[in-house]
Amino acid sequence: MQQPVIDLSPHVSDEVRKTTCYMCACRCGINVHLKDGKVAYIEGNRDHPVNKGVLCAKGSAGIMQVNAPSRLRAPLKRVGPRGSGEFEEISWDEALKIATDWLAPIRKNNPEKLAFFTGRDQSQSFTSFWAQNFGTPNYAAHGGFCSVNMATAGIYTMGGAFWEFGQPDWDHTKLFMLFGVAEDHDSNPIKMGIGKIKARGARVIGVNPIRTGYNAVADDWVGITPGTDGLFILSMVHCLIKAGKVDLEYLAQFTNAPVLVNSDPDSDDFGLLLRDENGKELVIDRTTGQLARFDQPGVRPDLAATHRIGDIEHRPVFHLMADQYLSDDYAPEAVADRCGIPAPRIRAIAAELARVAFEEAFELDQPWTDFRGEKHQTMTGRPVSFHAMRGISAHANGFQTCRALHVLQILLGTVEVPGGFRFKPPYPKPATAHPKPHCKVTPDAPLDGPHLGFVHGPEDLVLRPDGSPARIDKAFTWENPMSAHGLMHMVISNAHAGDPYKIDTLFMYMANMSWNSSMNTRGVIDMLTDTDENGDYVIPRIIYSDAYSSEMVAYADLILPDTTYLERHDCISLLDRPICEADAAADAIRWPVIEPDRDVRGFQSVLCTLGAQLGLPGFINEDGSQKYKDYGDYIVNHIRKPGIGPLAGFRGDGSQSGRGEVNPDQLDRYIENGGFFVEHIPAEASYYKPWNAAYQDWAVNMGLFDSPQPYLFQLYCEPLRKFQRAAEGKGPHQPPDHLRDRIKSTMAPLPIWYETDQTGNDGFSIHALTQRPMAMYHSWGSQNAWLRQLHGHNPLYLPTKLMRENALQDGDWARVSSPHGSITVPVLEMAALNDNTVWTWNAIGKRKGAWALDENAPEATRGFLLNHLIHELLPPKGDGLRWANSDPITGQAAWFDLKVAIEKAPAPTQPGPLQSSPSFAALKSPVPAAPKDLAWKVGK
């Protein structure tokens, strides 16, 4: 029989345009194949440093994002009541005039009455520059409700954290342990890394109450009780110190373990580090027995020596650690029940960490020179690496837990060594090299400096002269002193309460605050629509920018429709959250690979125009004309400081990297290069970066720092002690009395673990969590015709034990309640789950009428949110106060502290599709109904 003749070499595409994905925050390189000017196919870019050719489901489904029927089409002006979804489409001229008319008087008189919060923004160095020029102190992105604990604990402890700050040394690691990792953080690199190390037989240990995704392929799964990771980690620290399985050489040279601490409880400076007149930490030099600066050439810091000045004893940090962690309180037997991990298992994992770190140590034949001028012939590998994310971060003890994990890494000597965890430029960068937060408001003028930063003691808090919070979100106050990313999740409730003050305009970008991005969703909706005694909205004006018809659109007065990611310029900047690898500095762009077919504009370009119309100094020329015609123009021509702009590549005549004059052809050079730029780090600079003279010099040349700044890892975090000290009544800056005890007990300078506050939660004993699936990003997946077929609804997964206890079977419904509310949802049994934990996929549930979905879409019927069960405040404790549901150190939203009760509920019986509750009235869609069927082929 004759086989048909088929064309084995069909035409693939007319053109391939290379840009950066934005189907999640991972920022992979993509090849966009075009036919007849339309997107025909998207694949990973093999040359790209992040994904090296691979691409996840989201990335490949980008084609369904750029044709999504939920895309907004033109600026919208609200014409019905807030929440009604009644809008009329207006011109950009009118939209910009409205915005300018609202914002100009605010800037002239009370810049703080603008609250500008930018959600899942990837252009924070730009949006913060805009906000700073406007003069409001009220700016942040979404970090406060995401993973600020991880980022902040990492930076305070070791000058960087996971994800964009650093990565495991995939080429050398032999044991990889991950804690609480959401499956989309750091999406493709983690999958690639796990595949790579498993292929050579390395062990993967997953610590997570839920065994899906990465934990499903882990060799060993630790189904820990949520919120106890810190206790588990400190128990392993106990075992390792007790067995002497710590890297003493590393601790002495590169950490503050040998730094002397005032150990006299009667001294005013009790707990502070001993420093010289220039503020340099002091150690005892083992060679001379004398006090010496930690960075003095030739010094051999002594981990054991104490030092007396007058009557005051000074002990090295390592002594304090031994005192604290050798306590039987941290013995595996003492923590096993609370963690839900048998003591022998804790020991087994600690032993495996020790075995791999010390018995499988190896030397790389690579000489290097440290910051004290000492030459080393080799680099010692300790092939144990870690990664962690929101699972340990989004608890009210998350900051200390993240610190505990970093301390574990450091004790094993596995940070910035071969086989361990490696920083990615511009990290390592210690907290002291970051700006401090600024809040000085001057009408009609810019703010006095960057909004966000790192505080080093009570004197750095962002308070007004009367001690009240300067920011609407109360970041950097005694309630959460180290809130380095702000608290976007508190903005609406504070603005509604007029606490600490009332605002005029809430301006938000890419944050679905009336739905899945808020705790207490129903309450937030009520706050957004609440009116005062005059019938005026309590939050007077809301401007929102989004590309899609999200749930938040209905609650804004003015909508500035953004483009999709293939229709715009962006820069993934070294000033912001770049795409560097441990071996290279790298940044990237997005550029319009297709033109919008709607009357929409990139949000950053709109800010360039709005900034000029408002006369913001950074956005106008000397003659008052608009300085940057659009974001692409800004990316090329903006100068942050001499020679430094948003993009590090192809500067000057195109040959300069890092520092260099503006190159008008820079974007073209990026496009020619595949949309990104990479500058490799020399081999002698590739490890030990915080202490490696060659790396420090390279970083200065690249413009990452202005001078070398070697530093010690902060096992002992002195800024925490400074807050504790204030709470003890010492020093000129004093907290309010009601916060003293909490500050004293939580802001310990060595990592601790404490039970998160469940007072008032009696009867609610089951942990409830969410995870994001690998094929969805926040709410975006539901509008994607392909991805929603993978995760179109979200059952509540219950462990076998809870299914049996409640006589539940798959497909039954359950009422799930917390002190704050209840939901009724479908359940499904899952055996590979912590016995006392239930969970569901995050942000699958949708409100009817949003995202251009049919009102009977499963996302809007069976789909649900756990957000209805979580309040931004804890239940009353009887002390007359309401405490925030957040980490007391950073203000991170404690999403995962949720505890619930579960009971079987009758299945919903109303006519029509099965409906979870609560159910909200349908929003009127601002976009036309979606097509029924798709058969998407753009070529002939």
Place this chain on the structure above:
Amino acid sequence: MTSLPNSTQKKLGLVIDLDTCVGCHACVISCKGWNTENYGAPLSDQDAYGSDPSGTFLNRVHSFEVQPQTGAAQLIHFPKSCLHCDDAPCVTVCPTGASYKRSEDGIVLVNESDCIGCGLCAWACPYGARELDQAAGVMKKCTLCVDRIYNENLPEEDREPACVRTCPAGARHFGDFNDPNSHVSTLSRDRGGMDLMPEQGTAPVNKYLPPRPKDALPEIDVLAPFLTPVAETPKGFLGWLDKTLEKL
């Protein structure tokens, strides 16, 4: 009734590593993207934004929980597409000759112009690896990206199935099982590559690598060699520290 070739020059297929598949669905969507735009009719979606969305996919990932006799339950991600069987019942059952197995490389294809959409092949396939496209009315199945693997318009390194090129975890491998030294043959041999449902007698070409044993880290007691205490008290520990630092 359509006949199968007695043998094929090459035996192209996939090795799918169940030890590393994280269940991310990257392969599912990249397959959908390539094959919507390329070979034959697009892979359509019905009620795409509605209450019961349903589309054609040539590759799907299923997840199964496994409860071992002892130890914690496990979750296995199981990607499934046509296995390009040597004894493909979907081919022999085809009344029009539309389904066929290529003699040069063993790829099982549907010639859409001859397909009448009767669905017999989907019934015959024990794996559920064929889907009738509701818009085009023709049977769709994995082509092993026959329009990529020989495509001279693609760079040589890209001449592999879309699912293999995109898999972030490197859990999918493509090659010729007739060549005993090929990457796929070696991998399958070394890692105990398995046939899916061999009792069906279909002689599938694709192989699955089983997950390695899990939760095998032995639990240990206090006296484990790597955790033998150097001292019992903080004071004793500091004594050990002094002595140890002397030796450094």
